[in-house]
Amino acid sequence: EDQVTQSPEALRLQEGESSSLNCSYTVSGLRGLFWYRQDPGKGPEFLFTLYSAGEEKEKERLKATLTKKESFLHITAPKPEDSATYLCAVQASYNQGGKLIFGQGTELSVKP
Amino acid sequence: GAVVSQHPSWVICKSGTSVKIECRSLDFQATTMFWYRQFPKQSLMLMATSNEGSKATYEQGVEKDKFLINHASLTLSTLTVTSAHPEDSSFYICSARDLGHYNEQFFGPGTRLTVL
Numbered sequence: 117e118d119q120v121t122q123s124p125e126a127l128r129l130q131e132g133e134s135s136s137l138n139c140s141y142t143v144s145g146l147r148g149l150f151w152y153r154q155d156p157g158k159g160p161e162f163l164f165t166l167y168s169a170g171e172e173k174e175k176e177r178l179k180a181t182l183t184k185k186e187s188f189l190h191i192t193a194p195k196p197e198d199s200a201t202y203l204c205a206v207q208a209s210y211n212q213g214g215k216l217i218f219g220q221g222t223e224l225s226v227k228p
Numbered sequence: 229g230a231v232v233s234q235h236p237s238w239v240i241c242k243s244g245t246s247v248k249i250e251c252r253s254l255d256f257q258a259t260t261m262f263w264y265r266q267f268p269k270q271s272l273m274l275m276a277t278s279n280e281g282s283k284a285t286y287e288q289g290v291e292k293d294k295f296l297i298n299h300a301s302l303t304l305s306t307l308t309v310t311s312a313h314p315e316d317s318s319f320y321i322c323s324a325r326d327l328g329h330y331n332e333q334f335f336g337p338g339t340r341l342t343v344l
Contacts, residue, residue, distance in 0.1 A: 148331060159321045159335035160272070162230070203271065207331065213277050213285070214260055214325045216333060220271045 118143045122204050122219035129194055129226050137189040137222045139204030147209040149187050150216065151180050154201045163189075163202075194226045231255055232324050234336035241312055242344055249307045249339045251322030257302040258324035262333065263295070266319045278305045312343045 119142045129135055141149065148167050152160035164173045166182040173180050177198065179190040189202055201223045205216040231254040241247050251261055259280050264272040276297050277285045284297035294316075296308040305324075309316055319340055323333040 150332070152335070157319075157338070157340070159232075159234075159323075159338045162332060162334055165332050213279075214331055214333065215262070215274065215277060218271045 118206070118208055118217050120204055120206055120217050120219035122202075122222050124222060125220065126223045127225070129191075129224070131195055131226055131228050132193045134190070134192045134194070136191070137202055137204075137224070139187040139189070139219055140185060141187070141204075141206045142185075143206050143208045143217070145209035147207040147211070149182055150205045150207070151187070151189055152203040152205065154203055154221070160203055191224070194224075196226045196228050199224055199226045230326055230329065230332070230334045232322065232334050232336040234322055234339050236339060237337060238340040238342075240342045240344065243313050244311055246308055246310045247312055247341060249309075249320055249322075249341075251305045251307070251324070251336055253303045253324040253326075253334075256324070256326045256328060258305075259302060259327065260325040261299060261305040262323045262325070263297060263305075263307050264321045264323065266321060266338075272321065275307075309341065312341070314343045317341055317343045 121140045123138045151163040154160045164180040169184045171182050177192045181188045201221045203221045204219045233252045235250045261278040263275045275290045278297045278299040280299045286292045299305040321338040323335045
């Protein structure tokens with residue numbers, strides 16, 4: 117069964133304290149792995165798509181990496197405005213319709 | 229680019245009434261749109277996949293007669309919650325698949341439905 121597991125469930129950091137969020141996945145052929153940021157009461161905001169093991173993408177303080185079993189979202193020197201829930205999702209290669217399988221999310225809190 | 233809108237952003241209705249939620253892709257064409265439901269402190273739960281010009285595909289356990297989906301154009305999908313009850317109260321979010329951007333999906337801002 118296709119599955120996505122994110123850890124930790126919640127992460128509290130001090131401003132400037134770098135860390136990583138993990139997304140482990142099991143899927144029958146990966147078409148793509150997606151990272152989203154979601155603020156309370158809002159829809160998810162697209163961050164990155166990764167397609168193959170070894171791929172990396174960066175945006176400001178965020179860097180996403182991908183292996184054959186997991187993805188990491190590295191946050192360098194976070195600021196309070198980075199506080200949000202970060203969602204990971206995968207799309208299976210057999211799913212031509214584009215259905216995403218989401219993890220439960222990691223709630224990040226960055227204190228000043 | 230890749231902006232998805234939803235209307236209304238919130239709605240309060242009485243039990244037994246029907247509510248329509250619109251999802252629009254503003255700057256791209258979306259042959260496929262998705263409807264999700266999200267409970268507090270939980271992840272997104274896919275309700276159905278909406279394809280332009282054809283019937284929606286519902287996930288297991290989702291009542292197709294209660295949650296009517298119409299995808300009449302390449303930029304608009306609607307979700308109608310029929311005969312709403314308090315247990316239908318939730319945060320409903322749509323997403324649109326942008327084939328011009330390697331199959332990425334972009335989400336709307338969500339609609340908060342409260343059924344009294």
